[in-house]
């Protein structure tokens with residue numbers, strides 16, 4: 282298989298960073314987001330802490346009472362999930378613009394397959410642009426890891442945190458993995474790590490010294506998995522339901538244009554073609570996304586989710602046209618391409 286280029290982006294101390302953004306006076310102080318510490322009597326856990334609070338040993342999932350004991354002067358904040366979710370949706374919409382093949386892992390983490398850039402040098406440019414766009418639009422820092430598969434991308438990001446960018450090219454995989462402790466390998470939990478440790482296996486490099494059969498005997502199927510991961514092998518695809526279950530149509534104009542009657546005529550055709558295909562497959566539309574590329578190749582998308590999934594072509598076209606109209610109003614630039622994508626269920 283030809284080498285892929287996979288990017289993992291993970292926002293830094295996500296919930297706490299959003300709180301800092303909303304309240305700049307929190308910056309420079311330890312911040313802990315989680316349940317109410319009730320002066321050390323609280324029974325919940327820490328959702329996350331900023332890096333300053335982490336210096337006190339406070340981290341996600343730590344009982345909030347212990348966090349309180351470790352640093353009673355920290356700023357303790359409740360979880361404002363609505364705010365984090367709204368921020369997450371906007372960030373994911375930015376990320377999705379950078380590749381049609383994406384996989385959202387959690388509120389603050391996503392993979393994208395950017396094999397189409399064809400070189401790690403170009404991948405770096407793309408990653409810097411993505412980090413920059415999120416920083417500019419959301420005032421939040423993120424960390425990106427890049428490698429030939431999801432496992433390497435994920436491990437690169439962990440190493441580069443916070444506000445980092447680390448690319449592991451194929452020739453550097455062994456050098457990167459070997460010195461890391463076994464529990465850094467995704468999929469190795471504390472129990473497996475403990476078993477390995479008892480056998481004197483501390484690093485990924487130590488795992489590599491074992492034969493596949495030895496690992497299989499000790500850990501069964503998981504042993505095979507460990508054998509491959511320790512060599513940086515991982516074929517799992519970047520995958521999301523929408524990647525396969527969406528119908529997209531786009532059109533590049535012969536000449537860049539602002540002729541709205543032409544743009545809307547073409548766009549209507551795209552919408553009706555997409556709807557026909559959707560109906561033929563027996564799908565219902567969930568989200569409509571409109572893509573607009575300007576003459577200078579600047580590309581934007583706007584999306585709207587329907588309250589209820591629908592196959593009503595008129596309704597879908599109306600929603601799509603409203604989104605397109607926003608592009609026409611927003612920027613007086615010539616348009617090169619328009620497109621519509623219907624995410625279906």
Ligand code: TTP
Nearest residue numbers: 291292293294295296297328329330341342389
């Ligand atoms: P993470 O990305 O694991 O952590 P983080 O973004 O806070 O910090 P890092 O810089 O190391 O990436 O998780 C994202 C958010 O998910 C986190 O801000 C809060 C929430 N979360 C919990 O609520 N409980 C948990 O146990 C974890 C791990 C995360």
Ligand code: MG
Nearest residue numbers: 291292293389
């Ligand atoms: Mg994070």
